[in-house]
Amino acid sequence: MVAVNAMVGPRSWTGLFTRSSNKRNEKHGDYSLSPLQEQRLLRLQARLQVPFDENRPDHQEALKALWRAAFPDVALQGLISEQWKEMGWQGSNPSTDFRGCGFISLENLLFFARTYPVSFRRLLFKEDGKRATWEYPFAVAGINISFMLIKMLDLCSAKPRCLPGINFVRLLGEDEAAFDVLYCIAFEMVDAQWLAMHASYMQFNDVLQATRTQLERELSLEDTQRIHDLPAYNLLYQ
Numbered sequence: 001m002v003a004v005n006a007m008v009g010p011r012s013w014t015g016l017f018t019r020s021s022n023k024r025n026e027k028h029g030d031y032s033l034s035p036l037q038e039q040r041l042l043r044l045q046a047r048l049q050v051p052f053d054e055n056r057p058d059h060q061e062a063l064k065a066l067w068r069a070a071f072p073d074v075a076l077q078g079l080i081s082e083q084w085k086e087m088g089w090q091g092s093n094p095s096t097d098f099r100g101c102g103f104i105s106l107e108n109l110l111f112f113a114r115t116y117p118v119s120f121r122r123l124l125f126k127e128d129g130k131r132a133t134w135e136y137p138f139a140v141a142g143i144n145i146s147f148m149l150i151k152m153l154d155l156c157s158a159k160p161r162c163l164p165g166i167n168f169v170r171l172l173g174e175d176e177a178a179f180d181v182l183y184c185i186a187f188e189m190v191d192a193q194w195l196a197m198h199a200s201y202m203q204f205n206d207v208l209q210a211t212r213t214q215l216e217r218e219l220s221l222e223d224t225q226r227i228h229d230l231p232a233y234n235l236l237y238q
Helices: 035-048 057-070 082-087 094-100 103-115 117-124 138-152 163-174 178-196 201-218 231-237
Strands: none
Touching: 035 103, 035 163, 057 082, 057 103, 057 117, 082 138, 094 103, 094 138, 103 117, 103 138, 103 178, 117 178, 138 178, 138 201, 163 178, 163 201, 178 201, 178 231, 201 231
8 A cells, every 4th residue: 555645644545635625615704503503513513523532432332333334244353453454444453544533434434334334335345337456445535535524514613614514504404414414425426436537546536526526516506405405415325
């Protein structure tokens, strides 16, 4: 595996895309949140602050649950095991990959596995289309997607100032799981872009940028009232 400069350490594949920023997003004036929107946004932002802690029993259990969802018929040998590479982690200890995005990136993967298991397994096992010789690693790609969404939606600000982020908060007011569902949609979009671009490993950054551009466009549509109204949501049911 090629070493690249990344946000979580010198040997990490995570964060290939992070040279981009929100600067290209138009900033919008002040706006008001409903009490429900504000409450849900604050809860989501609180999730962003939770680092992955390999010593916490609930974090350990979440990681084991992800393994069971991915490989229900294969016993996991341990939280540190070469088996993890089969899911697309960089090494034998997945906890090192979470440093770039925290516990929410594991929550996103687990939500995907539990809510859309057919889509999850289809992407994990690269079942669609003509695949590249050097494929993107599934789990680490998932962390990149979580991080991309956080930046794209401007979730680290007190409240988003870009149009996709503003519209997302409205969707969050309709469905508290909107961020997790958007993650699943984005993962499907990444794989579809990967196949459409006939991409290989070192082009993942380009694939992620193309996905972000499409997501920003869909989140700017005026007739989007719920997360399920996004055109790309239908990818989860192919």
